Amino acid sequence: MSLDRSELKLMLGALAGVCLSNFIIFSAPLYIGSLMDGMGFNETQAGLINTLEIGSVAVMCLLLSHWLSQFSLRYLAMAGALLILAANFVTFWFDEDLILLLLRVLAGLGAGLCLAATSALLSRMADPDRMMGMMLVINTLIMIVALTFMGYAKSQWNFAGVVGLFSVAVLILFPLLLLIPVESFSAGQTAKAGTASVDHHFSLGSLGVGLLFLFCVIEGGVWAFSERSGNNLGMGDGDIGMLLALAQTAGLIAALIPAVLGERIPRIFPICIGTLLMGSAGLLIYQTTSTLVYSACLCAFSFGFFIAFPYLVGACARLDADGRWAARASALNLLGGAVAPFIAANIISASDYQTLGTFCFGLSLVCVSLAVIFNRQLNRTEVVHVGQPG
Numbered sequence: 214m215s216l217d218r219s220e221l222k223l224m225l226g227a228l229a230g231v232c233l234s235n236f237i238i239f240s241a242p243l244y245i246g247s248l249m250d251g252m253g254f255n256e257t258q259a260g261l262i263n264t265l266e267i268g269s270v271a272v273m274c275l276l277l278s279h280w281l282s283q284f285s286l287r288y289l290a291m292a293g294a295l296l297i298l299a300a301n302f303v304t305f306w307f308d309e310d311l312i313l314l315l316l317r318v319l320a321g322l323g324a325g326l327c328l329a330a331t332s333a334l335l336s337r338m339a340d341p342d343r344m345m346g347m348m349l350v351i352n353t354l355i356m357i358v359a360l361t362f363m364g365y366a367k368s369q370w371n372f373a374g375v376v377g378l379f380s381v382a383v384l385i386l387f388p389l390l391l392l393i394p395v396e397s398f399s400a401g402q403t404a405k406a407g408t409a410s411v412d413h414h415f416s417l418g419s420l421g422v423g424l425l426f427l428f429c430v431i432e433g434g435v436w437a438f439s440e441r442s443g444n445n446l447g448m449g450d451g452d453i454g455m456l457l458a459l460a461q462t463a464g465l466i467a468a469l470i471p472a473v474l475g476e477r478i479p480r481i482f483p484i485c486i487g488t489l490l491m492g493s494a495g496l497l498i499y500q501t502t503s504t505l506v507y508s509a510c511l512c513a514f515s516f517g518f519f520i521a522f523p524y525l526v527g528a529c530a531r532l533d534a535d536g537r538w539a540a541r542a543s544a545l546n547l548l549g550g551a552v553a554p555f556i557a558a559n560i561i562s563a564s565d566y567q568t569l570g571t572f573c574f575g576l577s578l579v580c581v582s583l584a585v586i587f588n589r590q591l592n593r594t595e596v597v598h599v600g601q602p603g
Contacts, residue, residue, distance in 0.1 A: 220344075222392045223334050228348045229389035230290050230331025232355055233297065234270055234324040234543070236379055237263070238433065238550045239356045242440030242457060243367050244375050245554065246450075249441075251371025252308065260437065260558030266317040267433075268551035271544045273325025274332070278540035286330040287393040293326025294387050301380045305373055325544075330393060332543035333536030335526070341539070342527030343475025349468040349519055355382070357461045364454015414532045417590055421529045422538070422545040424583045427576060428488060428525060429546045432518050433553025434573045435495035439511060442566060446504050456508055463512035464519035471523040480524040481588040485581050487521025490514065492577025499570035522546075528591055 237244060241263055248259035277284070300320035307313060338344040359378060366374030443453045470483065494514035501507050529542035560569045 220338065223338065223394075224344060224348060225389050226287075226290075226391075226393035227331040227334040227344075228351055229386040230293075230327040230393075231348055232352050232386055233294060233383060234274075234328035234331075234547065235352065236356075236359075236382055237267055237270075237321075237324070238436075238547065239461075240360065240363055240375060240379070241267075241433070241437045241550075241554065243360070243363050243450075243454065244372075245437055246440045246444070247367045247372040247375050250367075251373075252313075256438070256441075256558040256561050257555075258310075260554035262314055262317055263437065264551050264553075264555040265314060266321040266551075267547055267554075269318045269321030270325040270328060271546075271548035271551055273322045274329040274540055274547065275544035277326070277329040278537050278544060281329060281333045281536050281540060284330070285395050286333065287390065287395045290327045290330035290390045290393055291387075293323040293328075293330070294383055294390060296320070296323030296326065298380060298383050299323075301376050301383070304376050325547075327390075328543050328547070329540050332540050334393070335530040335536065335539040338530075340475045340527075341530040342471050342480065342524050343473075345523035345526050345530075346468050346471030346473075346475070349523060350465055350472050353461050353465040353468055353519065357458045357465070360454055360458040360461060362454075364451045364457070367454070368450040414538075414594065417587075417594055418529060418532045418538045418541070420583070420587050420590070421525070421532070422541050424580060424587050425525050425529065425542055426545040426549040427580050427583070428521070429549030430553045430556065431488070431491050431495065431573050431576050431580065433550040434557040434569060434576075435491065435498060435514055437554040437557050438561065438566070438569070439498055439514075442498055443504075443507060445566075446502070446507060448504060456511060459508070460511040460515040464515035467516040467519035468523065470520055471527075476527075479588075480528060481584065483520045484524050484584045484588070485521075487517040487519075488577050488580045488584065490517025491521075492574040492580075495573035495577075496570040499566040528587075531591075 245259045245263050248254045248262060249256070254262070297320050300316050300323060304313065304316045307316065335341045335344065359382060363375060363378050366378050370377065440453055440457070443456065448456070467487070491514050494510040494517065497506060497510045498514065501510070526539070526542050526546065530539040532538040557569050560572055
C-alpha cells in the first residue's frame with residue numbers, strides 16, 4: 214500500500230515529534246553514563262534525573278490527551294520544540310544539581326508538547342500499525358547516526374556533548390513540524406463546540422495502555438544501564454556508542470516487519486515474541502561476562518522492542534478517532550520508560566545488576582499474559598474505525 218501526498222506529510226510531521234520526544238529514551242545509556250562520569254552522580258541520582266525528564270514528557274502528553282481537539286497541532290509541536298531548545302541552551306551554563314534538574318524537566322515538558330501533537334496524528338492514518346513501523350524505521354536510522362556520534366561526544370564533553378547533540382537534532386527536525394496540520398481534527402467538531410466525543414472503550418483502552426506501560430518498564434529497565442554493563446566489561450565509550458548504534462540497526466530490521474506487513478499478520482505474535490526477546494536479552498545483558506554475548510543480547514533486545522512496539526501503539530490508536538488513546542499510549546510508553554531508570558537504579562542499589570536482569574525477565578512474562586487477554590478482547594470488540602468520527 215503506497216502513501217498519498219497527504220499521508221506522507223502527516224507521517225513526516227509525526228516523525229519529527231516522535232524523534233524529539235523519544236531522543237532521551239534512545240540515548241538513555243549514554244545520557245545516564247555522562248551524568249555519572251561528568252557530574253559525579255551515582256546510579257540513583259542519574260536515574261532520577263533521567264526519570265524526571267522523561268516523566269515530564271509523559272505527564273504533559275497525558276494531560277493534553279483529552280483536549281487535543283481544541284489545540285492547533287502544528288503550533289503545539291513548534292512551541293514544544295522551542296522550549297526544548299531554550300532548556301538545552303541554558304543547561305550549558307549551569308551544573309548545580311537543582312537547577313540542572315529543573316532545566317531537564319522543562320526540556321521534557323517541551324518534548325511532551327511535541328509528542329501530544331504528533332502522536333494524535335496516528336488516528337488519521339489508515340493503518341496505524343504499519344505507519345508506526347515506518348516511522349520507527351526512519352527514527353531508528355536517525356538514532357543510529359546520533360548514537361554513533363554520541364559515544365564520541367560523551368567521551369569529549371560528557372553531558373554537554375549529549376545535550377548539544379540533542380539540540381542539533383531539534384534544529385534539523387524543526388522544519389518537519391511545519392508539515393503538521395494547523396487545525397486539530399476534522400473529526401472533532403463536537404470539541405470545537407465545547408463538548409467531547411464519547412469514550413466508548415475506556416476499560417479496554419486502560420488495559421492496552423497499562424500493558425504498554427509495563428512493556429516500556431522492561432525496555433527502560435534493560436536499556437538505561439546497559440552502557441554500565443559494557444563499561445564493566447572493559448569496553449570504551451566509543452565502542453559502546455558503536456554497539457548501541459548496531460543494536461539500533463537490529464531494531465531497524467525488526468521495524469521493517471510492521472512497516473511492510475502492518476495488519477496483515479496477527480498482532481499477538483510480534484507482541485509476544487518481541488516481549489520475550491526483550492526479557493531474555495535483559496536477563497543475559499546483566500549476567501554475562503562475555504562481550505560477545507553482551508553485544509548479541511543488545512541487538513536481540515532492540516529487535517524485540519521494535520517488532521512489538523508498533524503493534525501495541527497501533528492497537529491503542531484504533532480505539533477512537535480523536536487521537537486520545539494514541540496520545541495516552543504515547544504518554545504511558547514514556548511514563549514506563551521514565552520510571553524504569555529509577556526502578557532499575559534502586560534494584561541495583563539494593564541488590565546488584567544481576568537482580569535487575571531477573572526482574573525484567575519476570576516482568577516480560579507478566580506482559581505476555583496481559584497481551585493475550587488484551588488482544589482477545591480487542592478482537593471481540595467493535596472499535597471505532599480510524600479516521601472516522603467516533
